[in-house]
Amino acid sequence: MNAAKTPLSIDARLPRRSVIDRTVDLDVGTVDAFHRDGHVVVRNLASRSEIARYRPAIEAAVQRLALRYPPIAERDTYGKAFIQALNLWRRDARIKRFVFSARFARVAADLMGVPGVRLYHDQALFKEPDGGHTPWHQDQAYWPLDTEDTITMWMPLVDIPAEIGTMTFASGSHSKGELGRFIIGDESHERFGEVVERLGFEEHTFGAMKAGDATFHRGLTLHRAAANLTSIMRGVMTIIWFADGTRVSADIGGARFNDHKFWLAEIPPGELAAGPLNPLLWPRPERRVRSTRPGC
Numbered sequence: 001m002n003a004a005k006t007p008l009s010i011d012a013r014l015p016r017r018s019v020i021d022r023t024v025d026l027d028v029g030t031v032d033a034f035h036r037d038g039h040v041v042v043r044n045l046a047s048r049s050e051i052a053r054y055r056p057a058i059e060a061a062v063q064r065l066a067l068r069y070p071p072i073a074e075r076d077t078y079g080k081a082f083i084q085a086l087n088l089w090r091r092d093a094r095i096k097r098f099v100f101s102a103r104f105a106r107v108a109a110d111l112m113g114v115p116g117v118r119l120y121h122d123q124a125l126f127k128e129p130d131g132g133h134t135p136w137h138q139d140q141a142y143w144p145l146d147t148e149d150t151i152t153m154w155m156p157l158v159d160i161p162a163e164i165g166t167m168t169f170a171s172g173s174h175s176k177g178e179l180g181r182f183i184i185g186d187e188s189h190e191r192f193g194e195v196v197e198r199l200g201f202e203e204h205t206f207g208a209m210k211a212g213d214a215t216f217h218r219g220l221t222l223h224r225a226a227a228n229l230t231s232i233m234r235g236v237m238t239i240i241w242f243a244d245g246t247r248v249s250a251d252i253g254g255a256r257f258n259d260h261k262f263w264l265a266e267i268p269p270g271e272l273a274a275g276p277l278n279p280l281l282w283p284r285p286e287r288r289v290r291s292t293r294p295g296c
């Protein structure tokens, strides 16, 4: 029998509208803080019942993948940081419903101050008990996108106490551009750690977070996360978007090679990053989704 896997089909059509599409308005202070610091927290962005609805599908996908990981002690620094399950929206309709949320996409657009955003990709990042630290890095080193308007939402699916720790950001580091091209690992941690000290960036963490709170950071904002010294699995879902109208960068080599292949379907450099894997998630064609409550 031919054991070859059937390739995943791509269905980026927008799902039927649901509660997760109800948009929220951010206050001016939140948007200003994002522009100044390159990161911000939006509390209670998803409700407890929304998290309860979508978490099981995400957890199940991560658990399936975790079976393929070697024991933590046998992994390198990056491998110890988390189980990383990528572009889950293509694998499960429930996860797609979550990732394609108009609410999350609109917050991303409003924070960056752009009219629209397209999906880059999603990733679940589950830091296991005894999982290692996430080294300092700039996401944009990996992203062959000709823009600085890129943004990640990092949303815990469980309450995360301060002992586990959430993300730590170097405030204002986004405004200095690319600070070095290091893939995530021991070298990026050391070299960017020196940069943080030398340039005097303040390190900021938002401390404990509840399931459904979210931080947002720019692709150029330096960040890291502490090791998980507890017995709790730190389940987090992330979604990454870029400004609509962005073109694929000419720089698609090295660390960017895989991203160009997997998240941009190898759209040639210079062309619009608007392929089948990058649906426009905000604005929506129909604009009748009501705003219900303030964002934070």
Ligand SMILES: O=C(O)CCC(=O)C(=O)O
Pocket (backbone or CB within 6 Å): 081, 082, 125, 127, 134, 139, 152, 154, 223, 224, 225, 236, 238
């Ligand atoms: O979850 C983590 O530990 C790190 C996440 C991260 O670096 C990111 O979402 O850009």
